Amino acid sequence: MGEPDMTCQELVETITDYLEGTLEADDRRRFERHLHVCPDCREYLAQMRTTVRLTGTLRSDDLSPAFRKRLLDAFRGWRRGQPDPPAAG
Amino acid sequence: VPADADAELLAPLRAGDEAAFCALVDRHAGAMLRTATAVTGSRAAAEEAVQDTWIAVLRNLHRFEGRSTFRTWVFRILVNRARTLATREGRTLPFSALSGSGPEEGPALSPAQFDAAGGWAIRPASWAGLPEDRLLARESMDLLRAAIEALPPAQRTVLRLRDVEGWSAEEVCAALQLTPGNQRVLLHRARTGIRTRLDEYLA
Numbered sequence: 001m002g003e004p005d006m007t008c009q010e011l012v013e014t015i016t017d018y019l020e021g022t023l024e025a026d027d028r029r030r031f032e033r034h035l036h037v038c039p040d041c042r043e044y045l046a047q048m049r050t051t052v053r054l055t056g057t058l059r060s061d062d063l064s065p066a067f068r069k070r071l072l073d074a075f076r077g078w079r080r081g082q083p084d085p086p087a088a089g
Numbered sequence: 090v091p092a093d094a095d096a097e098l099l100a101p102l103r104a105g106d107e108a109a110f111c112a113l114v115d116r117h118a119g120a121m122l123r124t125a126t127a128v129t130g131s132r133a134a135a136e137e138a139v140q141d142t143w144i145a146v147l148r149n150l151h152r153f154e155g156r157s158t159f160r161t162w163v164f165r166i167l168v169n170r171a172r173t174l175a176t177r178e179g180r181t182l183p184f185s186a187l188s189g190s191g192p193e194e195g196p197a198l199s200p201a202q203f204d205a206a207g208g209w210a211i212r213p214a215s216w217a218g219l220p221e222d223r224l225l226a227r228e229s230m231d232l233l234r235a236a237i238e239a240l241p242p243a244q245r246t247v248l249r250l251r252d253v254e255g256w257s258a259e260e261v262c263a264a265l266q267l268t269p270g271n272q273r274v275l276l277h278r279a280r281t282g283i284r285t286r287l288d289e290y291l292a
Contacts, residue, residue: 007207016277
């Protein structure tokens, strides 16, 4: 009994499961068999990988100095309320 | 126990070391602010949630047992706090997909791209000829940033944590209290949407 062929649309909609490694074994086989014969889907997969790679080059943005200062003030306020550490010796 | 790059800063933090606090804030507070803004829909409420979270972290650090990564623990506190603040301000949570209901239904890529048999009706144009410096050009990256900003909040948050911050799927699920399936659907819709925007620009 042959598994039904995967369509291009099905491949496109299971591509994240494929990249995440969460496709069931039989679906993974169907995915890869389709990929083997379909240059358009190979192109699409390459574009998804490029998209992920480009997104990965974005930097998480820095805090504004004012907000960073606000957090630091909150930290200092917390520290003042802490019992002093026992003196050494 | 997952590898946790923050672990070595926790003992100094507990002892009140300011440099440790600053290092952790610089590492995480930007992503926290973005996440809280997505949950509350308000910059002011997000800042309050982030500040409250750091205070809660300092007070409860002795209870953190390292069963998740530190950042996962911090973001769980953050998301709960942000939800509470948003509810208190009477905001409808734009983050409904993260509050238990399922993510959007239907295909992520427009069905108009496909014929009746599920084959490509509009074949994807090749990106293969695009030079790397075109991809990484300032204009492309600006477009990418704008495309991410335009995503629905839950998709945006998952995509940023996974693909910008480099978190694992498990961490994102734990931090945002998502099922693995929901996390994947949100990531899938987000990545598919971003690829489409890039394609409109590049191809």
